[in-house]
Amino acid sequence: MSLLDYEVIIGLEVHCELSTKTKIYCSCPTTFGAEPNTQCCPICMAMPGTLPVLNEKVVEYAVKAGLATNCKIARNSKSDRKNYFYPDLPKAYQISQFDLPLCYDGFINIETDEGEKTIGITRIHIEEDAGKLNHDEFGRGTFVDLNRAGVPLIEVVSEPDLRSKEEAESYLRKLKSIFEYIGISDCKMQEGSLRADVNVSVRKKGSAKFGTRTEMKNMNSFRSISRAIEYEANRQIEVIENGGIIEQETLRWDDISGKTFSMRDKEEAQDYRYFPEPDLAAIKLSDEYIENIKKSLPELPESRKKRYLLDMNLTEKAAKFVTDSKYFSNLFEEASSICNNPKAVSNWIMSDIARILNEREEEPEDIRFSGKELGELVSLIDKGTISSAIAKKILEEMFENPENPSKIIEKKGWVQISDENAIKEIVNKILEANPQSIIDYKAGKDKALGFLVGQAMKETKGKANPQILNKLFLEGILGDNSVK
Amino acid sequence: MSVNKKEIVHLAKLSNLYLSEEEIEKYAKDLTEIIDFASMINSVNTDEINETIAANENFNVFRKDQVIPSMDRNLLLQNAPSQDDGMFRIPKVLN
Numbered sequence: 001m002s003l004l005d006y007e008v009i010i011g012l013e014v015h016c017e018l019s020t021k022t023k024i025y026c027s028c029p030t031t032f033g034a035e036p037n038t039q040c041c042p043i044c045m046a047m048p049g050t051l052p053v054l055n056e057k058v059v060e061y062a063v064k065a066g067l068a069t070n071c072k073i074a075r076n077s078k079s080d081r082k083n084y085f086y087p088d089l090p091k092a093y094q095i096s097q098f099d100l101p102l103c104y105d106g107f108i109n110i111e112t113d114e115g116e117k118t119i120g121i122t123r124i125h126i127e128e129d130a131g132k133l134n135h136d137e138f139g140r141g142t143f144v145d146l147n148r149a150g151v152p153l154i155e156v157v158s159e160p161d162l163r164s165k166e167e168a169e170s171y172l173r174k175l176k177s178i179f180e181y182i183g184i185s186d187c188k189m190q191e192g193s194l195r196a197d198v199n200v201s202v203r204k205k206g207s208a209k210f211g212t213r214t215e216m217k218n219m220n221s222f223r224s225i226s227r228a229i230e231y232e233a234n235r236q237i238e239v240i241e242n243g244g245i246i247e248q249e250t251l252r253w254d255d256i257s258g259k260t261f262s263m264r265d266k267e268e269a270q271d272y273r274y275f276p277e278p279d280l281a282a283i284k285l286s287d288e289y290i291e292n293i294k295k296s297l298p299e300l301p302e303s304r305k306k307r308y309l310l311d312m313n314l315t316e317k318a319a320k321f322v323t324d325s326k327y328f329s330n331l332f333e334e335a336s337s338i339c340n341n342p343k344a345v346s347n348w349i350m351s352d353i354a355r356i357l358n359e360r361e362e363e364p365e366d367i368r369f370s371g372k373e374l375g376e377l378v379s380l381i382d383k384g385t386i387s388s389a390i391a392k393k394i395l396e397e398m399f400e401n402p403e404n405p406s407k408i409i410e411k412k413g414w415v416q417i418s419d420e421n422a423i424k425e426i427v428n429k430i431l432e433a434n435p436q437s438i439i440d441y442k443a444g445k446d447k448a449l450g451f452l453v454g455q456a457m458k459e460t461k462g463k464a465n466p467q468i469l470n471k472l473f474l475e476g477i478l479g480d481n482s483v484k
Numbered sequence: 485m486s487v488n489k490k491e492i493v494h495l496a497k498l499s500n501l502y503l504s505e506e507e508i509e510k511y512a513k514d515l516t517e518i519i520d521f522a523s524m525i526n527s528v529n530t531d532e533i534n535e536t537i538a539a540n541e542n543f544n545v546f547r548k549d550q551v552i553p554s555m556d557r558n559l560l561l562q563n564a565p566s567q568d569d570g571m572f573r574i575p576k577v578l579n
Contacts, residue, residue: 020549021549021550021551022547022549022550022551022552027547027550027551027552028551028552028554029551029554035557035570036569036570036571037557037560037561037570037571037572038554038557038570039554040554040555040557040560041552041554041555041560042555042560045560053545053546053547054545054546054547055546055547055548055549056546056547056548056549057549059546076537077537078537078538083498085498085500086577087572087574087577100537133577134571135576135577136576139576140568140573141566141573141574141575141576142573142574142575142576142577143568143569143571143572143573143574144571144572144573144574145570145571146572271494271498273498276537276538276539278539278540280545281538281540281542281543281544281545282537282538282540282542282543282544283543283544284543284544
């Protein structure tokens with residue numbers, strides 16, 4: 001028996017913080033990063049006698065999420081109490097939804113190596129986030145910050161339809177992208193506004209019965225999720241191969257050691273004693289309400305991708321890359337409308353912009369220039385005002401100090417030299433200094449031309465028009481009247 | 485329906501209560517009586533009654549998504565047995 005004889009079954013419970021202005025059951029703000037306990041009120045702190053009132057925006061956003069993921073929307077829904085003792089939750093219960101979630105029976109399509117695959121969504125419900133516990137490294141105790149307590153969340157539960165870590169990542173990326181497009185969450189994983197509980201089990205291929213699953217909670221990076229799935233699946237297979245049995249339990253993934261650990265306080269089976277929340281009224285949604293939200297949904301990534309393929313002639317790869325992020329897609333659309341060269345815009349996004357973001361460890365939403373500036377940059381290249389080498393420098397500058405490309409060119413004196421006489425002078429100088437390159441080129445070494453052009457670019461700090469350079473060098477090498 | 489001692493121990497644990505042997509016996513008896521009392525409602529014929537999902541007849545009691553400034557932190561923390569750096573300080577909690 002080997003790994004290949006097993007199938008890995010993965011299901012994700014994705015928690016996504018909604019970007020409402022206020023909390024789910026009170027009017028405190030939800031801004032990330034505020035001073036501890038400064039976005040709290042007696043409701044957040046579970047003072048006796050306080051009563052929650054549901055934020056209408058939370059219902060709207062959750063229904064949006066449901067419609068965008070092909071869910072059915074419940075006409076009758078309610079809130080329930082999930083009881084457990086943990087100091088991040090001052091009420092000793094979390095208000096969530098148990099048997100009547102707002103949205104159910106949905107699906108999204110993801111791309112896999114074997115083509116498109118449909119992943120079922122069991123349900124989407126609304127609930128409140130918990131506070132943050134800061135564990136003191138000097139052993140002085142635990143410090144409780146309740147700013148996050150009561151921040152609205154949706155929990156999206158998938159069917160156990162995912163079969164590899166790649167599929168799990170693809171699913172999560174798709175979900176993130178959809179939620180960004182419909183504007184219900186900023187989905188910043190590093191700030192914890194998107195995180196997932198990962199359920200993993202394994203079974204022998206061909207077996208119809210699921211194996212026992214383990215759960216890893218609160219994972220907040222694609223990389224950890226992927227590593228954790230791989231480690232946990234292999235661990236389970238090894239246990240089974242050695243004649244052991246998998247225990248259903250919650251595990252803690254440790255990113256540093258790359259291993260999962262059994263949580264210490266698991267002796268008590270989960271027993272949340274859910275019951276209907278008596279402090280909140282039921283939610284009844286009319287067809288009209290749902291229809292209005294449906295109408296307000298923006299164009300989703302799948303539809304945009306189709307449009308880019310058909311109307312703008314992007315390649316499959318480019319269309320996918322650009323639509324994976326709403327921010328890229330918006331940048332692309334705006335820039336393309338200005339320069340009328342969608343292909344070039346998509347190339348800039350896929351190559352240089354993605355590279356710079358990577359170097360800066362930033363996300364597409366951190367880009368500070370707009371599509372207008374990017375479109376202008378591409379236009380300037382197309383018109384021959386700047387070379388693509390200069391354009392790269394301008395782009396770097398746009399990341400630092402977002403400004404109009406023309407302004408940057410003017411400030412830095414980066415206008416392309418297209419004056420043939422001026423360039424000819426430089427070409428002649430370089431040819432004189434490199435007679436060997438002329439011989440090499442004539443002997444069939446095409447690289448020699450690249451070397452000469454490179455020298456000229458160096459000389460002009462990248463400002464010489466490359467087409468003219470090429471032309472003049474060729475004339476210089478091949479013509480007899482040039483090196484004079 | 486009767487509630488046995490094992491269930492009482494389980495409930496006590498979930499509720500963070502520490503019960504003596506006598507208390508366990510007493511609560512087992514009391515809870516059995518309470519459940520029996522409440523079970524009377526099961527004898528009502530509900531065939532003609534629509535299913536309800538909440539005890540309260542109101543529905544869609546919503547709030548606008550408008551910020552009301554939060555409360556002063558010192559006021560919120562004034563009754564905390566222990567605090568530090570604007571946070572509640574509690575005994576160390578394990579993950």
